Amino acid sequence: MSRSTRRAAGGRLGTPVLAVMAVLCIGTVLLAGWGALRWTLIPERLEGTVALSSPSKDGRPWHELVLEGGAIRTIDTELLDRMGTNAEIHGQEIRKDAWSRTLVLGDRTLDLSPSPQFWRATAMITGLVVVAAVRFVLRFRSSRLPEPGSGDEGSDQRTKRSGDGGVSPEPA
Amino acid sequence: MVSMLRSPFLREVWVLVIAAAVVQAIFWVRHDWPAHLVAGGMMSLAVAASLPKRVASWAGPLGFLAVLVAAILTELTVFDPFDPVDIAITVLGSLLVASAAADVTLASRLERRVVLRWAAALIVASLAYRFGFEVWKRIR
Numbered sequence A: 001m002s003r004s005t006r007r008a009a010g011g012r013l014g015t016p017v018l019a020v021m022a023v024l025c026i027g028t029v030l031l032a033g034w035g036a037l038r039w040t041l042i043p044e045r046l047e048g049t050v051a052l053s054s055p056s057k058d059g060r061p062w063h064e065l066v067l068e069g070g071a072i073r074t075i076d077t078e079l080l081d082r083m084g085t086n087a088e089i090h091g092q093e094i095r096k097d098a099w100s101r102t103l104v105l106g107d108r109t110l111d112l113s114p115s116p117q118f119w120r121a122t123a124m125i126t127g128l129v130v131v132a133a134v135r136f137v138l139r140f141r142s143s144r145l146p147e148p149g150s151g152d153e154g155s156d157q158r159t160k161r162s163g164d165g166g167v168s169p170e171p172a
Numbered sequence B: 001m002v003s004m005l006r007s008p009f010l011r012e013v014w015v016l017v018i019a020a021a022v023v024q025a026i027f028w029v030r031h032d033w034p035a036h037l038v039a040g041g042m043m044s045l046a047v048a049a050s051l052p053k054r055v056a057s058w059a060g061p062l063g064f065l066a067v068l069v070a071a072i073l074t075e076l077t078v079f080d081p082f083d084p085v086d087i088a089i090t091v092l093g094s095l096l097v098a099s100a101a102a103d104v105t106l107a108s109r110l111e112r113r114v115v116l117r118w119a120a121a122l123i124v125a126s127l128a129y130r131f132g133f134e135v136w137k138r139i140r
Helices: A003-008 A015-038 A077-083 A116-144 B002-006 B009-026 B032-050 B053-077 B084-096 B098-106 B109-139
Strands: A046-055 A062-067 A072-076 A093-096 A102-105 A108-111 A159-161 A167-169
Touching (some): A015 A116, A015 B053, A015 B084, A062 A077, A116 B009, B009 B032, B009 B098, B032 B084, B032 B109, B084 B098
Antiparallel strands (some): A046 A062
């Protein structure tokens, strides 16, 4: 489909569409960051008793922490290693405020920090979002360029070249 | 098939496949994420192919919203436990093809039908990839 056909049919992308896409791109990165940070338990509020931990079906870097009552949290294996084995954590009380960087497990206090898995996932998703954003901006710019020979060159700026080489406003 | 090969749709398939390969290379154990990415992108293009032409310029954001709703619903019902990263990767597929969404909406009826068929086939293929690896992991 030619650019002029695309524009005539409504394919010209307006600034509101670009603004909405920018918000969606930022939202996707924030969602990914929050989701990956949940593996470290930092955003989570926890209060209960640990029932067990089991390997996650998603692979070795993650485990599932099951609390009594059935609540399940996917956590980094590295964090679970610091918490202890199943025998050590079973029946222990776990307590944590949302966005706190300390976790109380039984009579121990563990410091929490963003894990390598968090950084890797967030960086990967951010990189791909940047690729998507660049593709969209290129499409946005091409949809706003005038079709060569269509007679509407410069119509966006409502300007035309004057005889002395300057730029003067075009009459409406 | 021939019209599919001629259309810009094939370029979007390649974009998704390359992005999925990057995701798979970085997170070798996560076979679900490339599948989420491809399915999200294809679903977004399927939505774009179903929209009326007058909303073509909004096809990208509308496809994104449709994929977001579908990702949240499937994450809550099928892909247990709930993981926002799965949702982010699914909508990422939609973002990657958003630049072509308006063109798909403005394509001819025949082209849009071809896009719908291929999108459905690739969604099924990505789900087969995801669940195939899950079954293989269990057998192993």
